[in-house]
Every structure is written in C-alpha cells, then in structure tokens.
Amino acid sequence: MTRIFRLFCLGIFLSLALPTTAQVGHPAKGSWTGYYGPNESDQRRFRLLLDWTGAEITGVINPGRRAISLDKVELDYSTWMMTLEAELPLDGGTARFVVTGKIENLGSWTNRRYSGTYTLGGESGEFWLSLN
C-alpha cells in the first residue's frame, strides 16, 4: 500500500510540475499587436512576431503576406529597453524603421506591453504593442 501511495504522490507531483515546462521562456518572445504613428489621427497597424533562439532575439514585422525580417534586435536586460531595426517599404523605396521602447509587465501573460518611440525615415512618433 505504501508503494502505491508513493507512486500516487509522484504522479500528483509530476502533474503539477510538468506544466511549468510550458512557459514561454523569454519575455520578448511571442506575437505582439498594436499601432504606431506620428500622431493620434494617423495610426498604423503594427504586428510583430519575436522568437528567442537561446542566443538572440529574431523576428518579423507584420508576419504574413507582407512580412519584413528584423535585421537588428538589441535588448538591455538591466532596463528591458529593446531596439528593433528593419527596412520598411515606403513610397516605392525603403526607409529605415527604428523602434526603441521598454517591455513592461514582464510577468504578466495578459497585460505585457512594449511601447516607446520610433523613426521611419524622416518621420517619428510613438508606438505601443501588447502581447497576444
């Protein structure tokens, strides 16, 4: 009986412990959606998909038909300020898109935000994203 009880306790322990392996693993990883724009009346949709390879953060802007790969990602782990860079199509050419902001509510699964400022060529403004 004692052996059965021990096995049962082990089963309970594993059932509680195994779900911890389902954690995302990196606060930046995931699917983010929000807006960016130079003012409140000119807001454009901003979708971001970030991944953590174990060594670096990679990702794409607007995953889907018009996906654009990020070519630079920097994260300051002491402040959680993250900078993303990519070339975005603009007026028949391309322009440098540089996004700098802070990841907040790191422990929240439902209210994690990444917000700050951006420049797109000669344009500048603010952006915000929330984790889906």
Place this chain on the structure above:
Amino acid sequence: MNAKFALFLSTLLVAFSPAQVFAHHAFAAEFDSNSPIEVEGTVIKVEWTNPHTYFFIEVETEDGRFEEWAMEMGSPNGLLRRGWSRNSLKIGDVVTVTGSRARDGKAKASAETVVLDSGERLFVGTSRPDFEENDK
C-alpha cells in the same frame, strides 16, 4: 483502512482534475448554425487547450479597422487525429475561415473549415452536430 485510503485517493483525484472540464459546452448553447460566417485574416495566436483549441485572427474591416476574431475548434486530440500538428497553423498565416458565429454577436465563431493561403484546406472538427465533414 482500505476504504478510507480509497476515499482519500478519490478526493485527491477530484481535487486535481483539470478545471477545463467546466469549460466544455454544447454547440447550440454558444453558436448559431444559422449565422454562417466567412472571414479572412492573419493568425496572431494559437492556443492548444482542452476541451477546445482556439486560434485568433486579425481581420481588416472595410473601413480600415482591425478586429480580432476568436475561432474555436475541436480538442487537441481531435485535431491530431485529423492530421493536424502544432505547425499546421502558424502565426502570420493568412487564412479564410468558415464557421458559425457566436450567439452573443461577439467576434467569435466555431470554425468549420480553415483554408490556408496556399489553398490547403484543414478540417477542424467543429462541435456542430450536423456538420457532415466531421465524419470524414
């Protein structure tokens, strides 16, 4: 002693049963098969949860706004039996979804078919009882 021990084990089993069983519901209680929908959007999240798997798509409306639709599918096991894997639907995939809209009018539906941008058609094992493709 054995009866007490059996009672103890039974109590523990009930206490640790997944709470998701309470999330199960009849199709007709939440969705209206007389309100068919067909929407195209980009996948922004996939949740492999019991008793239903969900995926969320972003749909651009005619006036340029964006709506987030929640699409309910069968259980993870049901999808696996239909040939799905965790890579069948990825974030960023553009999909066309047909299904039955939620009765409360929210942007939520019971998905019946999902067609990928490539033309590949995925059967989702809807809980709609009269959906003939569930038998395939």
